[in-house]
Amino acid sequence: MNITLEAWRQPDQKSAGQFVKYKATDISPDMSFLEMLDAVNTMIVKRGEDPIAFDHDCREGICGSCGMVINGRPHGTERGVATCQLYMRHFKEGDTITLEPWRAKAFPVLKDLVVDRTSLDRIIQAGGYVSVDTGGVPDANCIPISKVIAEEAMDAAACIGCGACVAACQNSSAMLFVSAKVSQLALLPQGYAERKQRVEKMVAQMDAEGFGGCTNTLACEAECPKKISVTHIARLNREYLIAKVG
Numbered sequence: 101m102n103i104t105l106e107a108w109r110q111p112d113q114k115s116a117g118q119f120v121k122y123k124a125t126d127i128s129p130d131m132s133f134l135e136m137l138d139a140v141n142t143m144i145v146k147r148g149e150d151p152i153a154f155d156h157d158c159r160e161g162i163c164g165s166c167g168m169v170i171n172g173r174p175h176g177t178e179r180g181v182a183t184c185q186l187y188m189r190h191f192k193e194g195d196t197i198t199l200e201p202w203r204a205k206a207f208p209v210l211k212d213l214v215v216d217r218t219s220l221d222r223i224i225q226a227g228g229y230v231s232v233d234t235g236g237v238p239d240a241n242c243i244p245i246s247k248v249i250a251e252e253a254m255d256a257a258a259c260i261g262c263g264a265c266v267a268a269c270q271n272s273s274a275m276l277f278v279s280a281k282v283s284q285l286a287l288l289p290q291g292y293a294e295r296k297q298r299v300e301k302m303v304a305q306m307d308a309e310g311f312g313g314c315t316n317t318l319a320c321e322a323e324c325p326k327k328i329s330v331t332h333i334a335r336l337n338r339e340y341l342i343a344k345v346g
Contacts, residue, residue, distance in 0.1 A: 101127050101188065104196040105140060107152050110209050113216075117209065119198070129189035133176065134159060134166060136188055152199075153212040159184040161325060164262030168213045169200040174264035174323045182262060182325040202263050204272035205310045219309040220261050220277060227294070227301035228281045234290040243289045256283035258326040265320035265328075271312030276320040278306050279336035280328050286339055296343040303340055 102125045110117030124140050131139070134156050141151035155165040166183040170176040176186045191197065199213060207215040259280035266274050282299050285291030291298070314333060321330045 101129060101191070101193045103127060103188075103191060103194065105199060106196060107199040107212070108201060109152070109212055110201075111150075111211060113208050113210055117212075127188055129187070131188045132159070132184060133170070133186040133188065134184050153210075153214045155214050156184060161185045162260060164260030164325075167202060167262045167264055167267070169198075169202065169267060171198050174202070174267040175262075175325050179322075180325060180327050182260070185325075202267040204263075204266050206272065206274070207263060207266065215263075217261075217263050219311070220263060220274065222309065223274070223278060223302050223305045224261075224281060226305035227298040228285070230285060230290050230294065232290075232293045245288065249287050253284050253287040256280045256287070256328065256332055259284075259324075259328050260326060262325060264323045264325060266311065268319040268323035269312065269314075270317060270319070271315060273314045273320070274306050274309075274311040275314040275333050275336065276324065276328055276330065278302055279332035282336050282339055283332040286335065295339060296346060299336065299339040300343050303336075 102123070105122040105124055106119045107122060108117055109120045122140055122144065124136065127136055127139065134154075137152060137154060144151050154168060157163045157165045159166070161182040161184060164182065167175060168183055170183065170186070175181060175183045176190070178186055178190055201207075201209050201213045202215045206219040207217055209215050259277060261277060263277070265276035266272050282302060285298065286295050316330070318330055321328065
């Protein structure tokens with residue numbers, strides 16, 4: 101199949117960017133989206149030009165580093181997949197595909213489709229962990245936890261921190277990401293001891309990084325590759341209120 105790419109090219113954080121068109125020919129429908137980009141970059145390099153920079157690592161939908169906006173949608177138009185899990189068979193012969201980086205104040209563009217997402221790391225460093233002594237692994241596993249609670253905590257822990265929720269939100273809010281990380285610990289006994297200071301510190305860091313507020317448009321849930329539920333945002337709000345008045 102033959103397609104046209106309109107890719108955002110920006111040499112560095114301080115330079116202005118622009119869209120550049122590339123013709124991609126003989127693309128197999130069985131290629132993943134990133135394999136297609138590799139093929140296009142091979143063509144670009146052969147012409148003596150700088151290849152399109154994009155993040156990737158596991159190519160299995162686990163690490164979350166492959167995020168980019170494809171035709172106006174974070175990770176593309178397919179539900180519940182990261183960019184690396186998107187295949188060219190989801191596009192048609194002759195399609196024009198527009199590629200952009202995440203667009204958010206807290207995600208400055210480093211080069212082309214690569215953005216600096218260390219703001220999410222700093223939120224985790226602010227309190228997204230358990231630092232108290234919870235005993236050895238056998239002791240911790242002896243604490244009875246209902247199946248419903250355990251599954252909800254695991255669903256929250258599925259968040260890969262890709263930032264699609266931020267890119268999808270009209271306010272560039274990180275509430276879905278932060279709420280998932282708060283939920284996965286707040287639901288488990290090991291996280292109870294630090295639940296109040298955890299939510300306060302993580303929300304404070306989120307605000308300090310320049311993320312916007314949540315207005316409940318649900319775009320974050322719709323674009324999340326792991327289908328994280330916005331019900332975790334409600335839990336975050338409850339945890340924060342309890343921490344402030346408790």
